Amino acid sequence: MAEAPAVPLPDHEDATTRHLVRVAGWAVMLLGFVIGLLLLRDEPVQPVRVALNFAAGCIGGTALLLARWRRWTLATHLLVWGVWVSVSLVAARNGGVNGPNLLNYPVIIVLAGWLLGVRATLTLVGLTALLFLGFIWADIQGLLKPVQVANRLAGAVYFAGILALTAAATLLSRRNYMSRVREAQQTAANLAASEASLRKLLRAVEQSPEAIVIIDLREDIEYVNEAFVRRTGYARDEVVGRSSADYSSNGLAPAQREGLRTTLARGDSWAGEQVNYRKDGQALIESVVVSPIRQPDGRVSHYVELKQDITERKRAADEIHRLVHFDSLTSLPNRSTLMERLHALRGRPGRVLSTQHALLLLDLDRFTTFNDARGSEMGDRLLCAVALRLSEILPPQDLLVRVAGDEFAVVLHGLGADASLAGRHALAFAEKLQTALLRPLRLEGDAQDAQLGASVGITLYPQTADDGAHDALRRAGTALHRAKQAGGGRAAFFEQGMGEAAEQRFRVERELRHAIGAGELRLHLQSQVDVSGQITGAEVLVRWQHPRDGLVAPGVFIPVAEESDLIVSLGEWVLARACALLAQPVFSERRLRLSVNLSARQFRQAGFVRQLQAVLAATGADPRLLTLEVTEGLVIDDFDDAVAKMRALAALGVDMSLDDFGTGYSSLAYLKRLPIQELKIDRSFVHEAxxxxxxxxxxxxxxxxxxxxxxxxxxxxxxxxxxxDFLRQRAPDIVYQGYLFSRPEPDAQWLARLTQPA
Structure with a gap:
C-alpha cells in the first residue's frame, strides 16, 4: 500500500508569518492609538474619526493578544478583515477615492496574501474593487463629503506608519523568500543525496549475489533482483504481479507456509530453509529470511525475502556426513556408525538391562593371499561383492558395517533377555554368514569365481549396565583372534578368560616397548656342534630380564611382538647386538658362525639390506660368519622380493638358512631358485625320527x-x-643343536666357557 502524503502546516503557522502578524498588530495598534490621540487636538474634534482610529488600534491590540495565546488563525483574520473594515469606514469619511486612506489597501492586500492565502486574498481584492467602484459612484453622485485637511501631524504619522509597515512587510517577505530559497536549495541537495543513496541501494540490491524478492500484503511479487532471475530461470515479467507461492516460495508445504504467515502476522521475521524449484523443475535449497517492511507510522506495507542458495553447501554437508559415517568403497556404514549404534543400544548407564544384542566381527580368511595374487582392484571388487552378499541376508532392523580392510561387523538387535538364547541366535546367524560366503562370488572382469571363508568373533552386548561400545568391540576382536588361531572358518564366542589373556598381551606389549629402549633385553646363545662335538657356532636367542617378573620366556613376549610393530624394533636390536658380538676376535679366529632369526616384517622392509650393511660396517663384524634364518612361509608370500634380497645379502657374504624346513610348502621348485646355503630340520621331525x-x-x-x-x-x-646317532649315520657332516649338547646361556657366559682352556 502507498504511503499517505503529509499534510502541510497552514501558511500563518510558519515563523515569518508569525513575525508578520506581530509586526502588523503592533503597527496597527500604535498607528490607531497615536493618530486617534493626535486627532483629539483638532478643533473641532471629529469623534467618528477618533473612534475609528481607536477601533483600529484595538483591533491591532486584540490581534496581538490572540497571537500571544497562539490563536494564530483568529488573529490573522481579525487583523486583516478588521483593519480593512476600519480603513474602509475611515476612507468613506475622508472622501473615498479622493482621500489619503487608499494607501492602506495595497498594504492590507499584501498582508492578506501572506497571512490568509490565495482564496482570502482574492476575496479581499474583489471586495476592495467593489468598494472602489462604490466610492467612484458616490463621488460622481456627490454623495461623499469633500476631503478635509485634518491634523497635519496625524497625517505625517499616518504616512510614516504606512511606509514603515510596508517596509517591514517587504523586508519580512524578502527574508521569508530567501529562507525558502535556502530551504529549497537544501531540499534539492537532500533530494539529490537521497536519490544517490537510493541509486546506490538499488544497485546493491540489484547486484546482490543473494536473491531478493519484495511482495505486497496480498503476497504478490512487486520486485525481484537479478540474482533471483539468474538463479530461478524466470524473467522479471513472468513473476512480477504474480503470487509468491507460485514462483518465489513454490516448494513450501502448506503447514510451513501457514507457520510463515502466522509469524509475519505477529510482525516478526521468519527464518528457515526452503526447497523451492527453478523454472526447469530443478530443486533449489535456500536459506530464507522474510521480514516486514514498515512505514514511518509503523504500518507494514510489504515483505522482503532474502534468499541464499545453500544447495551446494547442503550437498557438501551430506557428502561429509557420508564420508564420516559410510565406507567409500562398499557404501556400508563405517566404524563411526558402529560405535554410535552400540552407544545408543547401551542406553543410559546404570539402567536395568531389558534385552541382549550381539556384535559379530567377521574377517575374511586368506584375503591377503587373494589380494596379492589377483591385485588390489580385484580385492576391492571382492570386498564389494562380500558386502552385497552379507546385505542380502541381513535382517532389516540390524546393522552391517565395514570396520576396516577385510573386516566387517554385524549388530543383531533385540535378541531377548535370556543370554543363552541370544548367544545361540548369534551363533546361528554367524554360521549363516559363513555359509553365504562359501558360495562362489562372481567378480566383474575376472573369469574365476572367488570363494573365501570367514572367521567370526561374537560377543553379547551390553553384558553389564556400564558396558561400553569399545569394550564390546574389544571382546569381539579377541574372540575373532581366537577363531583365526583355530585355523579360520570358525566362529568363536568371547569368554572371560579370553579377555584376561588379551589384557595380559596388552600389558606385555606395553612393557616390552619400554624394555627395548631400557636395556632389559639379553642375548642368549645355544651352541651348534659337529658330529665330533666341536662347536661350529651358535644360534642367537633373545631373553627379557623383567625388573619385576625376572626372566620372561620367549613364548610369552615373542608372539606379542609378532602381532605388533615391536617385532621390527626387537629384530633390529637383536641383529645389532649379534653383529657386535660377532666382531669379537674369537669368532674370526675359530671361524665360528652366528645364526640370527629374521621376522617376516623385518625382512620385508624396503631398506633391510641397507640397514644390515650399515650395522656390519659400524660393528666391524665379518659378514661371512653371519647366517640369517628365514621361514618357508616368509619366502613364499613374496617370492621374487625374497629372492632379490637374498641375492643382495649373498653379495655381502651373508649366508641364508631356511628354518623349520619340512613344516611348510617344502617345494623343490622353489628351493632350487633360492640362494640359500643351509637347511634347518625342525625339531618335530628330529624328536621321533x-x-x-x-x-x-x-x-x-x-x-x-x-x-x-x-x-x-x-x-x-x-x-x-x-x-x-640316527642323524650322524645318515649325514656325517650334519650340525647338531639341542639340549644334548648345550642349553641356551647368556652370551657372556657362552664366550667365557668358549675361551676356557681345555
Missing part, C-alpha cells in the same frame, strides 16, 4: 635334498644320543 618310520623317512628325504643342492644341514632339538 629314531622310532617313527614316517618321521625317519622325512628326515632322510630332507638330508637327501640338502646333499643334492650342496647345503649345510642343522638339526634342531637334538636331545638324546639316539637322535644324534
Amino acid at each position: 629314531p622310532t617313527n618310520a614316517d618321521d625317519g623317512v622325512l628326515v632322510e628325504g630332507i638330508l637327501s635334498v640338502a646333499r643334492h643342492f650342496g647345503l649345510r644341514v642343522v638339526a634342531e632339538g637334538v636331545e638324546t644320543q639316539a637322535q644324534a
Whole structure:
C-alpha cells in the first residue's frame, strides 16, 4: 500500500508569518492609538474619526493578544478583515477615492496574501474593487463629503506608519523568500543525496549475489533482483504481479507456509530453509529470511525475502556426513556408525538391562593371499561383492558395517533377555554368514569365481549396565583372534578368560616397548656342534630380564611382538647386538658362525639390506660368519622380493638358512631358485625320527635334498644320543643343536666357557 502524503502546516503557522502578524498588530495598534490621540487636538474634534482610529488600534491590540495565546488563525483574520473594515469606514469619511486612506489597501492586500492565502486574498481584492467602484459612484453622485485637511501631524504619522509597515512587510517577505530559497536549495541537495543513496541501494540490491524478492500484503511479487532471475530461470515479467507461492516460495508445504504467515502476522521475521524449484523443475535449497517492511507510522506495507542458495553447501554437508559415517568403497556404514549404534543400544548407564544384542566381527580368511595374487582392484571388487552378499541376508532392523580392510561387523538387535538364547541366535546367524560366503562370488572382469571363508568373533552386548561400545568391540576382536588361531572358518564366542589373556598381551606389549629402549633385553646363545662335538657356532636367542617378573620366556613376549610393530624394533636390536658380538676376535679366529632369526616384517622392509650393511660396517663384524634364518612361509608370500634380497645379502657374504624346513610348502621348485646355503630340520621331525618310520623317512628325504643342492644341514632339538646317532649315520657332516649338547646361556657366559682352556 502507498504511503499517505503529509499534510502541510497552514501558511500563518510558519515563523515569518508569525513575525508578520506581530509586526502588523503592533503597527496597527500604535498607528490607531497615536493618530486617534493626535486627532483629539483638532478643533473641532471629529469623534467618528477618533473612534475609528481607536477601533483600529484595538483591533491591532486584540490581534496581538490572540497571537500571544497562539490563536494564530483568529488573529490573522481579525487583523486583516478588521483593519480593512476600519480603513474602509475611515476612507468613506475622508472622501473615498479622493482621500489619503487608499494607501492602506495595497498594504492590507499584501498582508492578506501572506497571512490568509490565495482564496482570502482574492476575496479581499474583489471586495476592495467593489468598494472602489462604490466610492467612484458616490463621488460622481456627490454623495461623499469633500476631503478635509485634518491634523497635519496625524497625517505625517499616518504616512510614516504606512511606509514603515510596508517596509517591514517587504523586508519580512524578502527574508521569508530567501529562507525558502535556502530551504529549497537544501531540499534539492537532500533530494539529490537521497536519490544517490537510493541509486546506490538499488544497485546493491540489484547486484546482490543473494536473491531478493519484495511482495505486497496480498503476497504478490512487486520486485525481484537479478540474482533471483539468474538463479530461478524466470524473467522479471513472468513473476512480477504474480503470487509468491507460485514462483518465489513454490516448494513450501502448506503447514510451513501457514507457520510463515502466522509469524509475519505477529510482525516478526521468519527464518528457515526452503526447497523451492527453478523454472526447469530443478530443486533449489535456500536459506530464507522474510521480514516486514514498515512505514514511518509503523504500518507494514510489504515483505522482503532474502534468499541464499545453500544447495551446494547442503550437498557438501551430506557428502561429509557420508564420508564420516559410510565406507567409500562398499557404501556400508563405517566404524563411526558402529560405535554410535552400540552407544545408543547401551542406553543410559546404570539402567536395568531389558534385552541382549550381539556384535559379530567377521574377517575374511586368506584375503591377503587373494589380494596379492589377483591385485588390489580385484580385492576391492571382492570386498564389494562380500558386502552385497552379507546385505542380502541381513535382517532389516540390524546393522552391517565395514570396520576396516577385510573386516566387517554385524549388530543383531533385540535378541531377548535370556543370554543363552541370544548367544545361540548369534551363533546361528554367524554360521549363516559363513555359509553365504562359501558360495562362489562372481567378480566383474575376472573369469574365476572367488570363494573365501570367514572367521567370526561374537560377543553379547551390553553384558553389564556400564558396558561400553569399545569394550564390546574389544571382546569381539579377541574372540575373532581366537577363531583365526583355530585355523579360520570358525566362529568363536568371547569368554572371560579370553579377555584376561588379551589384557595380559596388552600389558606385555606395553612393557616390552619400554624394555627395548631400557636395556632389559639379553642375548642368549645355544651352541651348534659337529658330529665330533666341536662347536661350529651358535644360534642367537633373545631373553627379557623383567625388573619385576625376572626372566620372561620367549613364548610369552615373542608372539606379542609378532602381532605388533615391536617385532621390527626387537629384530633390529637383536641383529645389532649379534653383529657386535660377532666382531669379537674369537669368532674370526675359530671361524665360528652366528645364526640370527629374521621376522617376516623385518625382512620385508624396503631398506633391510641397507640397514644390515650399515650395522656390519659400524660393528666391524665379518659378514661371512653371519647366517640369517628365514621361514618357508616368509619366502613364499613374496617370492621374487625374497629372492632379490637374498641375492643382495649373498653379495655381502651373508649366508641364508631356511628354518623349520619340512613344516611348510617344502617345494623343490622353489628351493632350487633360492640362494640359500643351509637347511634347518625342525625339531618335530628330529624328536621321533629314531622310532617313527614316517618321521625317519622325512628326515632322510630332507638330508637327501640338502646333499643334492650342496647345503649345510642343522638339526634342531637334538636331545638324546639316539637322535644324534640316527642323524650322524645318515649325514656325517650334519650340525647338531639341542639340549644334548648345550642349553641356551647368556652370551657372556657362552664366550667365557668358549675361551676356557681345555
